[in-house]
Amino acid sequence: VAPDAVAEIAIPRVKRSAIVEAFAQRRGLMLVSLSEMDLHAAGDRCLTQSARSVGALGVPSVAEAAALAAAGEGARLIRPRIKTAAVTCALARRVQP
Template sequence: MTGRLVVGLGLRADTSEADILACLDEALAIAGLSGEATPRLATLASRIGEPGLAAAAVSRAAEVVGVPDEALKGFEASCATRSTRIASLYGVGSVAEAAALAAAGPGGTLVQPRIATARVTCALARSSS
């Protein structure tokens, strides 16, 4: 596989680093990518300051990218899953999937649809180069 792996995250306020990393590791395992570097974590711009997210990024040596709510909507057709609650809030079926695709850039592809735990959703995309 070519291109950089990008992690899209949907998370509740005050989600811990441990919860984020557990969901991320589960998504990587399901995708058969355990141990692969995840240099970019993407989520809602409004969640960018979450301490658990910052700690998870440090532990994985990852950049954090905040995606504006409006930018997510452009990825609705590319989302593999749909949450009615999230769609009513953000206009897209999956924050995690849309954020991963947005941060992967043009030509990015979804490689793992979102998985969900109690406080986190996680999806994986790969950039085209």
């Protein structure tokens, strides 16, 4: 995925921080903060499962659920979660009307 194809960073509301806000602003990306209810609504569309995510927020993958919830109903993952020492992320594509 080309960097300019990414429009938003989606995170659980409880993970919002000045560091994430600064990163989004520096990259010119909209920051979407999601409620636990938003994450749970997208949880059944996650492709991977993390015991840590289940324990923390009750969804199989926080990154995947956030990406899917922000992209909306009918969105699909184009990159399941990938984890580094510092960050976990996933990419979802919005369905065009």
